[in-house]
Amino acid sequence: MANLRVFDLQRFALHDGPGIRTTVFLKGCPLDCVWCHNPESKRYSRQLGYLEKTCIRCGRCEEICPQKVHHISEDGVHTVNFSACLQCGKCVDACPGRALKIFGKDLPHEEILKIILRDRDFYQRSGGGMTVSGGEPMMQFEGLWELLRAAKQEGIHVCLDTSGQADPEKYRQIADLVDIFLFDYKITDAKLHRQYIGTDNRRILDNLDLLCGLKKDIFLRCPIIPGINDTEEHYRAIAKLSGKYDAIRQVNVMAYHDMAKGKAEQIGMPYILAEKKTVERDEKRQIYEKLKEYGCLHLQES
Numbered sequence: 001m002a003n004l005r006v007f008d009l010q011r012f013a014l015h016d017g018p019g020i021r022t023t024v025f026l027k028g029c030p031l032d033c034v035w036c037h038n039p040e041s042k043r044y045s046r047q048l049g050y051l052e053k054t055c056i057r058c059g060r061c062e063e064i065c066p067q068k069v070h071h072i073s074e075d076g077v078h079t080v081n082f083s084a085c086l087q088c089g090k091c092v093d094a095c096p097g098r099a100l101k102i103f104g105k106d107l108p109h110e111e112i113l114k115i116i117l118r119d120r121d122f123y124q125r126s127g128g129g130m131t132v133s134g135g136e137p138m139m140q141f142e143g144l145w146e147l148l149r150a151a152k153q154e155g156i157h158v159c160l161d162t163s164g165q166a167d168p169e170k171y172r173q174i175a176d177l178v179d180i181f182l183f184d185y186k187i188t189d190a191k192l193h194r195q196y197i198g199t200d201n202r203r204i205l206d207n208l209d210l211l212c213g214l215k216k217d218i219f220l221r222c223p224i225i226p227g228i229n230d231t232e233e234h235y236r237a238i239a240k241l242s243g244k245y246d247a248i249r250q251v252n253v254m255a256y257h258d259m260a261k262g263k264a265e266q267i268g269m270p271y272i273l274a275e276k277k278t279v280e281r282d283e284k285r286q287i288y289e290k291l292k293e294y295g296c297l298h299l300q301e302s
């Protein structure tokens with residue numbers, strides 16, 4: 001039986017599929033989107049997080065760490081050598097400021113399901129359920145399959161948030177356990193896809209075709225990042241997909257926000273879009289207008 005490596009678990013989520021949901025976030029992703037709003041999800045390995053604003057510079061982490069990851073200078077500057085950390089958790093337990101945490105906890109699917117089932121009444125009343133997200137949840141296929149099967153046996157509605165970048169055979173195997181695929185569609189131009197995501201989009205488009213062919217319900221999730229994919233070509237392509245496949249029940253615009261910057265700092269990762277600003281409400285309206293202009297179907301405006 002495989003454990004699942006979880007980096008977050010959010011109850012009462014309202015934006016990860018219909019109704020009130022519990023969203024389970026799994027660690028690890030085969031893609032490398034420059035704007036990733038969950039940078040702590042990218043690596044499968046567990047990672048130390050340090051939140052400067054709650055650190056009281058008490059020095060306990062420096063004393064306890066066998067790897068000398070922490071150093072606090074005489075003038076109170078706390079530096080963290082993330083690459084030397086072995087994720088033993090000693091400093092996390094010792095920290096009085098709750099400034100430290102380890103992202104990534106290995107849990108058996110039964111334990112996750114127990115948490116999911118706590119809110120069964122809310123799911124039933126609101127038409128919600130469980131969503132598994134990431135990272136790319138298909139990377140932890142064995143544990144994922146067990147979790148989804150157990151959830152279905154309990155009659156829980158299941159959404160799977162996927163980048164589309166996984167083995168097509170695995171999508172075939174898991175399709176019957178998923179009610180709605182939240183399927184990301186990020187960049188149309190293959191060259192830009194490679195530049196900003198690290199790979200082309202061929203496999204993603206093939207898998208979208210596969211799931212639509214299996215008549216699975218799809219919510220197409222489209223992150224819009226100004227200066228990267230807010231192009232006429234991309235809007236046109238989203239609209240075209242919405243008309244091509246009956247299986248696409250919704251098109252969701254996921255407008256860029258800059259929360260990832262702080263999260264990247266917390267785990268010591270560089271964030272190359274540090275200067276980019278969150279898309280404001282009126283800019284989001286313009287995105288909707290563009291999509292409508294190109295005839296986008298099932299557009300969900302929020």
Ligand code: SF4
Pocket residue numbers: 048064065066067068069070084085086087088089090091092
């Ligand atoms: S988790 Fe362990 S190795 Fe990593 S910084 Fe803390 S005490 Fe050091």
Ligand code: SF4
Pocket residue numbers: 054055056057058059060061062070072078091094095096097098099100
């Ligand atoms: S133990 Fe926590 S509060 Fe104290 S210096 Fe380290 S990170 Fe800051």
